[in-house]
Amino acid sequence: MKKNKNLLEVPNINSSDAQLKKIIYKVEDNIFNRFFNSFSKSEYLCVCSGGTTSSCARDNFITLDLRKEYDHIHLEKEKNLIKIGGGVIMKDLMNFLGSQNKIFPTGLSKLPGAGYLLTGGISPLSRRYGLAIDNIETIKGYLGNGTFISLEKNNLSSDQKLLWEGFKGAAPFLAIITEIGLKTFQAHPIQIIEGFINDNELSKIINLAEGFPENLSLQWIYAQDIYIYILAEIRNDLDKEITKKYLNKLENFSSLKIKTYENYNQINFFPKELDLFELNKNNHSEVISLLGEDLKERIQIFIKCMKEIIRSKPNNSCYVASQQLGGKTKEIDPKSSFFIHRKSTWKPWIYASWKKDDLKEKEIVLNWMNESWEKLKIFFPKIHLAQIHNHLNSHEEEVYLSFEERLSELKTLKNICDPESILPPL
Ligand SMILES: Cc1cc2nc3c(=O)[nH]c(=O)nc-3n(C[C@H](O)[C@H](O)[C@H](O)COP(=O)(O)OP(=O)(O)OC[C@H]3O[C@@H](n4cnc5c(N)ncnc54)[C@H](O)[C@@H]3O)c2cc1C
Known part of the structure; x- marks a missing residue:
């Protein structure tokens, strides 16, 4: 544990550097009245679970760290x-x-x-x-x-x-x-097909992935180089046969390797050893997650756009990556939750990182993130609100693009459930 009792030991470096007002560990009966009375107008309670985002701790805010008391x-x-x-x-x-x-x-x-x-x-x-x-x-x-x-x-x-x-x-x-x-x-066995590829190969693999059956998915990271993972779950003979058919189509991609795992829990994606991007403890970062449908005939233009984005990244640690959804996620009623963008196939995220005390670089890097988002919007116009950015100018637009036609319902719910805005504001 860190010596300073007002610092939180979490994976997100922005949050672990924040000078907190206080850390609490338990939701007690009087927590809401007590903290509300001592909050300034713009303050709210930060909640920490995994501590992987920049919103679980902020300078002069109270954090409720759930890891100790709610770990069963x-x-x-x-x-x-x-x-x-x-x-x-x-x-x-x-x-x-x-x-x-x-x-x-x-x-x-x-x-x-x-x-x-x-x-x-x-x-x-x-x-x-x-x-x-x-x-x-x-x-x-x-x-x-x-x-x-x-x-x-x-x-x-x-x-x-x-x-x-x-x-x-x-x-x-x-x-x-x-x-x-x-x-x-x-649990069932998993086959992973992984390796470095070039941008021409990425375009071919995205094209192939848009026709994948539901037991296969593609994830890629584009940093300096491009690395991909195709995951295949092998539940039965049919899965085995289908996966073999797709593996045959990948035979010409000589850099790809196949690994087999007993089950999904054993896999570590994008490990440090691959040196895919600079992992720097002296950096702060923000991430924005986008959502969009199949690229289809736009794959080539998308790859061109990605090349421009990566060419202009201001810090070595910055990258863009994506994961594939679809299949079952498209079949579920969009009204069953506030994840409304059920037609989505791709969730790319932009990782923006800068030297932590360099405010000039921070501005340049956040501009790069926003400009890259702007470029990618034609392909991925929606947002997956996996990170809360109420400290950034993009917050309002991100919230709108996440909830769109359900936003007013959510605001009504917020007024009922959290009328004094004890929790992060919408
Ligand atoms: C390396 C990495 C890989 C990732 N991969 C994926 C991925 O494959 N798919 C994907 O969908 N996302 C992925 N994410 C995004 C991640 O799931 C989200 O950012 C998520 O919100 C992080 O949750 P946390 O508990 O770790 O973060 P925290 O910073 O602890 O929490 C984030 C915010 O969520 C809220 N919160 C957390 N727990 C609670 C709770 N119990 N009650 C109320 N509010 C709570 C709080 O407002 C908190 O500030 C990845 C993130 C990282 C860092």
């Missing part, structure tokens, strides 16, 4: 349901599930916490199993107005339905979630 994991085997505390990180969930030969559609990193589960949760397995929010069965927590709430998907009253939908995709604005019940799945 309990499997109800007969129901295939796992109940986890609001401060559990995906690594611990995956280790536990691995020991039971089970899986959950977790994302590309084991670092994120409940923020991953509550803001959508796009996994390399989502094309077959849906988003993380599609597999939430129960939720417990405290609304911003202090009311304790316990909801079960199959036992919702008509008044609770909208709140349930709000929790799936927009929970950070409404409540502090202390427990989440998740549906789990039987």
Whole structure:
């Protein structure tokens, strides 16, 4: 633990450098009144689960760190349901599930916490199993107005339905979630096809991926070079046959290697050893996540656009990467949650990073992020609100592009659940 008691030990460097007013660990009955009375107008309570974003701690704000008191994991085997505390990180969930030969559609990193589960949760397995929010069965927590709430998907009253939908995709604005019940799945072997490719090959592979069956997904990172992962889950003979057919199409890509894993929990995507981008503890960063549909005949123009973006990146650590959704995520009713962009196939994210004390570079890098977003908007016009940016000028537009036709409903929910804006503002 850090010596200064007002610093939070978290993976996100911006947040771990923030000088907090105070850290608290438990949601107590009087937390809401007590803190509301001592808050200044623009202040709110920051909530930390995995601590991977720049919004879990801010200078002179109070952080509620859920990792200590809300770290329980309990499997109800007969129901295939796992109940986890609001401060559990995906690594611990995956280790536990691995020991039971089970899986959950977790994302590309084991670092994120409940923020991953509550803001959508796009996994390399989502094309077959849906988003993380599609597999939430129960939720417990405290609304911003202090009311304790316990909801079960199959036992919702008509008044609770909208709140349930709000929790799936927009929970950070409404409540502090202390427990989440998740549906789990039987683990199966995974084949990974991975390696460095050039931009011409990336365009061919994106084209191929847009025709993938639901057991396959493509993820790529474009930093200095391009690295890809194609994931294939092999549940039965049919999966084996289909995957073989696609592997044959990749035979000419000599740099790609195939690895087989016993199950999904064993895979580490984009490890440090690959040296894909500079991982620098002296840097601060922001990430913006976009959403869009199939690129189809626009793949070549998109690759050209990506080349320009990467050529102009102001710091070696900056990059653009993408993951593929679709399949099951497209089939689910868009009204069932506040993740409304169900037609999406691609979720690219722009990672913008600068030397932490260099304000000039920060401005240049954030401009690069915004300009790159502007360029990519024609392909990916929507936003996945996986990071809350109310400290950046882009916040309002990001919120609108995430919730669009449901934004006014969300604002109404916010007024009911968190009327004093104890939690991050919309
Ligand atoms: C390396 C890396 C890889 C990633 N890969 C993926 C991926 O594959 N797919 C994907 O969809 N996303 C991915 N993400 C994005 C990540 O899932 C989101 O940014 C997520 O919000 C991070 O959650 P956290 O708990 O780690 O962060 P935190 O910084 O702790 O939390 C972020 C915010 O979420 C809210 N929050 C968190 N927990 C709670 C809670 N229990 N109750 C109420 N509010 C809460 C708070 O407002 C908090 O400020 C990745 C992020 C990283 C850093």
